[in-house]
Amino acid sequence: xxxxxxxxxxxxxxxxxxxxxxxxxxxxxxxxxxxxxxxxxxxxxxxxxxxxxxxxxxxxxxxxxxxxxxxxxxxxxxxxxxxxxxxxxxxxxxxxxxxxxxxxxxxxxxxxxxxxxxxxxxxxxxxxxxxxxxxxxxxxx
Amino acid sequence: xxxxxxxxxxxxxxxxxxxxxxxxxxxxxxxxxxxxxxxxxxxxxxxxxxxxxxxxxxxxxxxxxxxxxxxxxxxxxxxxxxxxxxxxxxxxxxxxxxxxxxxxxxxxxxxxxxxxxxxxxxxxxxxxxxxxxxxxxxxxxxxxxxxxxxxxxxxxxxxxxxxxxxxxxxxxxxxxxxxxxxxxxxxxxxxxxxxxxxxxxxxxxxxxxxxxxxxxxxxxxxxxxxxxxxxxxxxxxxxxxxxxxxxxxxxxxxxxxxxxxxxxxxxxxxxxxxxxxxxxxxxxxxxxxxxxxxxxxxxxxxxxxxxxxxxxxxxxxxxxxxxxxxxxxxxxxxxxxxxxxxxxxxxxxxxxxxxxxxxxxxxxxxxxxxxxxxxxxxxxxxxxxxxxxxxxxxxxxxxxxxxxxxxxxxxxxxxxxxxxxxxxxxxxxxxxxxxxxxxxxxxxxxxxxxxxxxxxxxxxxxxxxxxxxxxxxxxxxxxxxxxxxxxxxxxxxxxxxxxxxxxxxxxxxxxxxxxxxxxxxxxxxxxxxxxxxxxxxxxxxxxxxxxxxxxxxxxxxxxxxxxxxxxxxxxxxxxxxxxxxxxxxxxxxxxxxxxxxxxxxxxxxxxxxxxxxxxxxxxxxxxxxxxxxxxxxxxxxxxxxxxxxxxxxxxxxxxxxxxxxxxxxxxxxxxxxxxxxxxxxxxxxxxxxxxxxxxxxxxxxxxxxxxxxxxxxxxxxxxxxxxxxxxxxxxxxxxxxxxxxxxxxxxxxxxxxxxxxxxxxxxxxxxxxxxx
Numbered sequence: 001x002x003x004x005x006x007x008x009x010x011x012x013x014x015x016x017x018x019x020x021x022x023x024x025x026x027x028x029x030x031x032x033x034x035x036x037x038x039x040x041x042x043x044x045x046x047x048x049x050x051x052x053x054x055x056x057x058x059x060x061x062x063x064x065x066x067x068x069x070x071x072x073x074x075x076x077x078x079x080x081x082x083x084x085x086x087x088x089x090x091x092x093x094x095x096x097x098x099x100x101x102x103x104x105x106x107x108x109x110x111x112x113x114x115x116x117x118x119x120x121x122x123x124x125x126x127x128x129x130x131x132x133x134x135x136x137x138x139x140x141x
Numbered sequence: 142x143x144x145x146x147x148x149x150x151x152x153x154x155x156x157x158x159x160x161x162x163x164x165x166x167x168x169x170x171x172x173x174x175x176x177x178x179x180x181x182x183x184x185x186x187x188x189x190x191x192x193x194x195x196x197x198x199x200x201x202x203x204x205x206x207x208x209x210x211x212x213x214x215x216x217x218x219x220x221x222x223x224x225x226x227x228x229x230x231x232x233x234x235x236x237x238x239x240x241x242x243x244x245x246x247x248x249x250x251x252x253x254x255x256x257x258x259x260x261x262x263x264x265x266x267x268x269x270x271x272x273x274x275x276x277x278x279x280x281x282x283x284x285x286x287x288x289x290x291x292x293x294x295x296x297x298x299x300x301x302x303x304x305x306x307x308x309x310x311x312x313x314x315x316x317x318x319x320x321x322x323x324x325x326x327x328x329x330x331x332x333x334x335x336x337x338x339x340x341x342x343x344x345x346x347x348x349x350x351x352x353x354x355x356x357x358x359x360x361x362x363x364x365x366x367x368x369x370x371x372x373x374x375x376x377x378x379x380x381x382x383x384x385x386x387x388x389x390x391x392x393x394x395x396x397x398x399x400x401x402x403x404x405x406x407x408x409x410x411x412x413x414x415x416x417x418x419x420x421x422x423x424x425x426x427x428x429x430x431x432x433x434x435x436x437x438x439x440x441x442x443x444x445x446x447x448x449x450x451x452x453x454x455x456x457x458x459x460x461x462x463x464x465x466x467x468x469x470x471x472x473x474x475x476x477x478x479x480x481x482x483x484x485x486x487x488x489x490x491x492x493x494x495x496x497x498x499x500x501x502x503x504x505x506x507x508x509x510x511x512x513x514x515x516x517x518x519x520x521x522x523x524x525x526x527x528x529x530x531x532x533x534x535x536x537x538x539x540x541x542x543x544x545x546x547x548x549x550x551x552x553x554x555x556x557x558x559x560x561x562x563x564x565x566x567x568x569x570x571x572x573x574x575x576x577x578x579x580x581x582x583x584x585x586x587x588x589x590x591x592x593x594x595x596x597x598x599x600x601x602x603x604x605x606x607x608x609x610x611x612x613x614x615x616x617x618x619x620x621x622x623x624x625x626x627x628x629x630x631x632x633x634x635x636x637x638x639x640x641x642x643x644x645x646x647x648x649x650x651x652x653x654x655x656x657x658x659x660x661x662x663x664x665x666x667x668x669x670x671x672x673x674x675x676x677x678x679x680x681x682x683x684x685x686x687x688x689x690x691x692x693x694x695x696x697x698x699x700x701x702x703x704x705x706x707x708x709x710x711x712x713x714x715x716x717x718x719x720x721x722x723x724x725x726x727x728x729x730x731x732x733x734x735x736x737x738x739x740x741x742x743x744x745x746x747x748x749x750x751x752x753x754x755x756x757x758x759x760x761x762x763x764x765x766x767x768x769x770x771x772x773x774x775x776x777x778x779x780x781x782x783x784x785x786x787x788x789x790x791x792x793x794x795x796x797x798x799x800x801x802x803x804x805x806x807x808x809x810x811x812x813x814x815x816x817x818x819x820x821x822x823x824x825x826x827x828x829x830x831x832x833x834x835x836x837x838x839x840x841x842x843x844x845x846x847x848x849x850x851x852x853x854x855x856x857x858x859x860x861x862x863x864x865x866x867x868x869x870x871x872x873x874x875x876x877x878x879x880x881x882x883x884x885x886x887x888x889x890x891x892x893x894x895x896x897x898x899x900x901x902x903x904x905x906x907x908x909x910x911x912x913x
Contacts, residue, residue, distance in 0.1 A: 029866040029875075030866055030867040031867070032787045032790055032868065032870075033790070033871070034787065034868070034870075034871040034874065034875070035874075036791060037787065037790050037791050037794060040791065040794035041794060044794075044797070044801075047798070050801075051801065051804075066893070070890045073886065073890070074886065074887065074890055077883055078883075081879070092879045092880055094876050096865060111865070113866075113872075113879070114875075116875050116882070116883075117871070119886065120875070120882060120886050123886040123889055124886075126890070127890065127892070128798060130894075130896070131802060131893060132802060134896050134897055134900045135806055137900065137904070138805065138809065138900060138903075
């Protein structure tokens, strides 16, 4: 069951969804959102291709494999904990850069919790994609 | 670090050994040998310091462990340092012997890791002053022994024997831990030195704790009725048998009895049990050894009987009997390790360890013959060798006011006589010509394999001859450390014409005569068959465990999804309702405090109820999934209404994605069928409603009870002040409880991998053409 219409639509929808997911990830610290929700939205961007029946592109960003996301996600999460460990304050102690202002985003705070959230985000994407891939192949069996 | 540094060095060497041996075997052997030499010398110096009247070296690294339950503290008692010297000294010889035994084979590469780890652990056992630390090392000896017994892991018997040793000594180890914890809690300290002092001062000890600690010692030292694992442990390579299962590890139980002597001695009943177990072990070992044909097995059974004698002597509890035990232990460690190594050399040279095939080796292996003769003479107690002291002093034991001396002497005499026959069979029989047997062909053996037995044979001569000067102060210090007296006793080789001397001579003559006439090996008799009961009991228990496990698994993991849900929900219902039944729940009060439900929320709940009916009643999977989505979305709206936008968002996304993912597989699923009959369905409905109702009540109860002050206010405040975030949910996830989230995403990744693996297996089976 392949739908050309959905394939074309996914080309238009996947990037906006992905950017939306990054925005959700970023705003999570102060407003509803965060890595988990962001990850789910980000994964939806990929799943449009799956829904079309043609599968994901062979090249480009949306061809990235689930295991890359899983590895990167867990790795990022662990890395975000190391500064605390190195500073002798215990694994995962939060560290923040001094806040600054950007034109579009307003005041910006960057710190290790955000890095950790990125890890969560990537892991969730990897998880959903791996499930989707497996189920898609299951269907072919 | 004077006491524990060698332990750390050995562990380090153990860890790097596989790489080092694989790269350059020679340099590893040289470096390891030198390290051992240094360690052995170190402990001998410390021991002579303590024997010379100096204070005991102590070490306390309180900060080593970040907890109060265990401390990195060591104390060099004379008893412990004597063991440390034996462990490292014989360790040196076994180390070199192993290098020769395995040569440049792949086995030799992985052998040193467990061996050196064992050595480190054993040193820890004998030097630790903190009971839990001792337990830690104690378990490490069991574990490394497991790997060494099962070293030839391709053989089923090796694996079985290794498991047997681990289960028996491991169970004992658990008892030991329980005993340690009981005494430690009762007395408020875990220091063994403090324990000894308190026991001497007459403080009462829980009887159960003593029994538990004795169980630990008895399993480790293979005392009756736990003796069976030790002979089976002979499936280990010979260096292991020589080291762990004769000279060191099996003596850990004896060590413990000595180390906690004042505690055990405070109870006459426990001491009586130790004496009884010891005597029974000695008799069992000799009776079973009497019919063995395998050199190593014979040695194992004589080891068993010596362990029994040691426990017996310690259990008697007088200064004199403790002295005999110490002398016997020293002599035994030297000659038995040597005899084991010699048996291994014979095995390597001729390819057999069977007594019935060995004779006339003296011509082809004259050096080994002399070494074996010296070791054997020490073992049978020939003056003036080291083994003589233990036997002579044993005969000299007269128990004052106990009326046991005649019976005791007869027991010792018979035990020594039998043991002598067994020793002669190992040390003499293979070498003497036999008219009925041709000498087997002999291959050259590595020189390193001769070093160990030769050094131990000479040590037996040297230590025996110099015992009045060299050993006296040390044995005195050890004995007074255990029994609190006897430090200034002088050892002597000659005691004049006394009954002990006559008995020694009678033993030697009688033993030689008996050796000549009693060719009993290879013939099972009624006694040996009866003694199989201990091991049979063990086997029956292990088999029973397996059968029980299979039955439980079969019942719980039936593969029927309905069964799982029945067990799971039924269990919840029973536990929760049962708990309410006992504690009184007060359902009525919960409803009394309910507030009226707003219309919008009531409508949402109604929609969700509709979704539930849809799921339960429909015969189409698509409809069922949509029904589930209705429930989920209804829930999401409720969350949103009640002020949890994050949850609402997440739930909505999850619901949508679930539907999307479900689309993939919906074609492949079978049609929904009614498998169960109406009565079963009614039962299922009741169970579901029951569990649902209980969960709802539980949720209401949780709302109405406040056990601890609520933390939400504090978290809200901290969220901004400490973590610079206004969304408290997110701050909890990524900052306050980040480690939990870390665990969760790890689980997510593992779940994904699991799904993948299940699928891979299925597709592989499909590719092979089998049924998935």
